[in-house]
C-alpha cells in the first residue's frame with residue numbers, strides 16, 4: 422500500500438506507545454482511524470491528539486480486551502459499519518512478563534498468551550474478510566526482537582512473539598498465493614521508549630535471580646529503550662509502503678537478528694554468559710549468596726492487571742546491544 426490517504430486503519434493498543442504514534446502518523450497522512458485499547462484513558466488521549474492534529478480525519482474508538490474473541494469481532498464489524506470499509510489492521514496491543522519457567526504461574530502464562538498471541542490471531546481473522554472485501558488491505562502484526570532471539574526470564578514473552586512471527590510469515594505466504602489484494606508484515610522492534618515497562622509483570626521469582634528489585638529492574642529495562650515510538654512508527658509505515666515481509670526496528674534489533682542467524686546455537690551461550698554476570702550483580706544487591714528457589718509465584722491476582730515492571734531489561738542480550746537506527750528487511 423503506497424498511500425494512506427483516505428484509507429481506513431484499525432489499531433489495537435492505540436492508547437499508548439507505538440499504537441499512539443501509528444495513529445498520529447496515519448492521521449497526518451490523511452488516513453481515517455478506528456482505535457482500540459483496553460485503557461479508556463489512554464485511548465481518549467490518543468483521540469484528543471489526533472483530532473487536534475488532523476481535524477478532518479474520521480476517528481472512532483473502542484475499549485475492549487484483545488484477548489476477547491467476540492469483542493474483537495465486534496470491533497471489526499463496527500469499524501466496517503462506521504467507516505464503510507477497512508484497509509489496515511495493526512495488531513499492536515501487547516504486554517510483557519518476566520519470570521523463570523520453573524516458578525511461572527500458569528495464570529501468568531495464559532494471560533500473556535491470550536493477549537500477545539491470541540489477540541493477534543483474533544485481529545487477523547476478524548479483519549481479513551473486510552480487508553479482502555476492500556480490495557486493498559494490509560495486516561501488520563507486532564512481534565518483537567524477542568520473536569527472533571531468546572533470553573532467560575523471558576520464556577513466556579519469547580513464546581508469544583515467536584508464535585506471532587510464525588503465524589504472520591505463514592499468513593503472508595498464503596496471501597501471496599491468493600493474490601487477493603491483501604498483504605502482511607511482521608514487526609520486530611528492539612527496545613522502544615514506551616510504557617511497556619510500567620504495564621508489564623515481573624514475577625517475584627526474578628528478584629535476586631536476574632534483577633535486584635522491581636525498581637532496579639525497571640530502571641535497567643528503560644536503559645535499553647533506545648528508539649523513540651515515533652521513529653518506530655515511521656519504520657513500520659515505511660515497511661507497509663514497501664510491502665516488507667518483516668520490519669526490524671533499531672540497531673539493537675538488527676544486531677540481535679544478525680547474531681541469532683549467524684550463531685543460532687552459540688548466541689545462546691553468549692546470552693547465558695552475559696546473564697550470569699547480571700544475575701551475580703542482582704544477587705549481591707538483593708543480599709543473596711545463591712539463586713533463589715522457585716516457588717510458583719504469580720505476579721497478580723486473577724482479575725489481573727497489577728502494574729509491574731519487567732522484560733527486556735535484564736540487560737542480558739538483544740536489547741542490551743546498542744543505540745539507535747531504524748532498519749527493515751523486505
Ligand SMILES: NC(=O)c1ccc[n+]([C@@H]2O[C@H](COP(=O)([O-])OP(=O)(O)OC[C@H]3O[C@@H](n4cnc5c(N)ncnc54)[C@H](O)[C@@H]3O)[C@@H](O)[C@H]2O)c1
Pocket residue numbers: 433434435436437438439440457458459460463485486487488513514515516517536563564565566567609610611612613614615616617618620
Ligand atoms: N517497547 C518495546 O521495547 C517493545 C519491543 C518489542 C515489541 N514490543 C511490542 O510492541 C507492542 C506495543 O507495545 P508498546 O511498547 O507500545 O507498549 P505500551 O505499553 O506503551 O502500549 C501497549 C498498549 O496496548 C494496550 N493493551 C495491553 N493489553 C491489552 C489488551 N489485552 N487489550 C487491548 N489493549 C491492550 C495497553 O493499554 C497500551 O495502551 C506490543 O505488542 C509489545 O509487545 C514493544
